[in-house]
Amino acid sequence: MTENSEDSVFEPRADKPQFLTDRRFAEFELHPLLLQGLEEAGFIQCTPIQAQTLPVSLAGKDVAGQAQTGTGKTAAFLITVFSKLLEHPPQPGDLPSALIVAPTRELALQIHEEALRIGKYLPFSIHPVIGGIDYQKQADVLRHGADIVICTPGRIIDYYKQGVFKTGNIRIVVIDEADRLLDLGFAQDMRFILRKLPRYDKRQSMLFSATLAYRVLELTYEFMNVPEFIAVAPEKTTVEGIEQVLYHVGMDQKLPLLLGILQNENWNRVLIFVNTKTGVEWVSRKLKGNGFPAEGISGDLPQRKRLKLMEDFKEGKITILVATDVASRGIHVEDITHVINYDLPQDPENYVHRIGRTARAGKTGKALSLACESYVFHLEAIEALLGNKIPVAWPPQEWYVEDKAGHIAIERERRNGKPERKPSKKRPTKPAEKPRQPVSTFRFTIPRGENYFPGSFFGFGPQPLRTTVSAIDADERFVEEESATTAEAPTSEEPAIAAVDAPMAPAEATATDTNDTSKPPAKKRRRRRKKKTSTPPADEAATDVPVDSSKDISEDDIPF
Structure with missing residues (x-):
């Protein structure tokens, strides 16, 4: 008789489905007590997934099956689990021999209920290990011995880390709704569980999923022993009905x-x-x-x-x-x-x-x-x-029917189902801050004159305009002469020749050739050339200008 810590109420099964195959469960070499439970549960003929899976799984091979929900895959792997344990029945108090992992608590309870129905006359203890139920009670069940454990990943990992659940005697493992397990974020948890089980060649593995995506196939390649892939109508994603x-x-x-x-x-x-x-x-x-x-x-x-x-x-x-x-x-x-x-x-x-x-x-x-x-x-x-x-x-x-319920306010709830507490008292308001006294600050100002230029105080302004003449390259430069001279006009119409001092020295200002003193002196551009051989006038003998006596000066050579 199957042991169970909690009573389960069975609901009547639905009418006979119309998609059964001609193959019967009695054709397989099943234990008589298992066949008796199947017949009382209403399992006479196989569904397509059962007809294709059982010959492979009963032979001890790994199976990766793709089938929609409601096609009978739960019964397919439960029959395999019971047959595997009946070959070498576990002794009372032994470690768990079979592990079935489901993504949600409701699905784990559904599998547990189906296992109790099919294995009604089998001497196995079947227990669900899920969250939301008494922690200590489930721990005591695992310590006293459970042949088949139907669990969700989080709770069973917790018991494993506490040393309550031991995996050394696991002979068969089943992963149901594998795609949903990955969707809910249990990928790392599933890898943790599978690594703690005996080696893939020391146990039998079965995996079922509605869709065999790449991430699901990755689990099969990593933790299963060359599984046999079985798909029922893989070209059709949804049920025809x-x-x-x-x-x-x-x-x-x-x-x-x-x-x-x-x-x-x-x-x-x-x-x-x-x-x-x-x-x-x-x-x-x-x-x-x-x-x-x-x-x-x-x-x-x-x-x-x-x-x-x-x-x-x-x-x-x-x-x-x-x-x-x-x-x-x-x-x-x-x-x-x-x-x-x-x-x-x-x-x-x-x-x-x-x-x-x-x-x-x-x-x-x-x-x-x-x-x-x-x-x-x-x-x-x-x-x-x-x-x-x-x-x-x-x-x-x-x-489009009118809504008669009116406004509905939704209260946020905690994990334990109790509504969040509302603050009983208002928070005291902060007192108004006193105005601060103004702090006197020193303000630095830059003196600005008539010729002020931004940055000139720090040395970034333009340099004063200078007119320089080099004795070496005087033939190639044009220099704009400053006309800010207030000297008296020359009394003689004779042109004045500016003497050139040493190279790179500033040129002396020269008088303009005009007798009009009422107008300001006009600027004049003239070409400075290197002085050639010339005899200075008598009144300008004091000027020190080098003269080359080897050449004569013609009238055309005079620049003015």
Whole structure:
């Protein structure tokens, strides 16, 4: 008899699906007690994934399978686990022999419930190890011995680090919904767990995923022993029995259209997906205010409340459930007729997982999506993954129903579910600061004269204008002569010749050839040449000018 720490209530299975194969479970060499449990649970014929997986897995080979949710892959790996342990039954008090890892608590509990149903007559202890349940109670169960552990990554790693969970006797490991595990950020945790297990050639490994992406294949290549890849209808991403419809609607009209859909569609159980936790609470309260029995489930709810909501949804006490993607993988109810994407998912693979909640076990279902201006940008990636366009429909005007719930204020909640405390007293205001006395400062000023130029005080101004004549290159330069002379005009019309001193010395000012003293002296450009041989006049004998006696001076050589 299968041991279990908590009683489980089994719900009646759905009608016989229409996509079963002709192969029966009795054709496999299974243990009689296992076959008896399968028959009582309603497993007679195999689904496609079961018919392809069991011959390989029962032979002891590793399997990497791709199949949609609701196709029977859970039963496929549970039959393999039970058969593996029945070959060498574990003794009471031994270390765990099988490990099954799931991405969410709800999915782990679903697998645990299915294992109790199939292994009803088997002598194995099966226990879930998940968060949100008594920590010490689960630790005591692991210490006393558990043959099959169904867990989530975070809690089992915690027990491993505490020395409560030991992996030395693990003979088979199963990773369910591997793509979802990676989506939730458990890539490093999964690598940590797989490295702590016995070597890949000392154990059997099975991996199942809705999509075999590159990151999922990386796990198979790194931690599995040459797995056999099995895919059921890999060219079709979604189940054929799902009717998909897309509505383009504004953000302010999404709630009225949702109310109209619920009033006009013929539904039995509805699952509504919203992208945010606050959105889940807002939509669920709006639906309640308009007379629809809806409840919201998200990752922030306490575990006991989440389990209670899931149980009520399965039993039909709740017919409308609003959820986030975190909780979507654990919702395994076989008679969900409608899935409504109130918000388009940001990850296109989440769209496949969402609509896979309906049309399970060969049934048909309907997936309705509302594309608003905030999330319509994700539509292109979703259709690229599907390989086809989602049919667009335009609802009639009477489907837009008026909201009667009124304004709803959403309170932010902590992890423990309690609302945040509001400050009881206002913070005291700071006293007004006294005006400060002005501080006298020294102001440096630069003296500015008539010829002031910016920077001249620091030596960056222009230098005073000078006229220089070099005795060496006097033939090649033109010099502008300063005319700021106030000397008396010469009495003689005889031109005055300026004497040239040593080279690079400033030239002496010369008198201009004019008798008009009323006008200021005019500037004059003249060409200075090197003095040639000349005899100075008698009255200018005092000037020291070198004369070359070897050459004569003609009238043409005189510059004026």
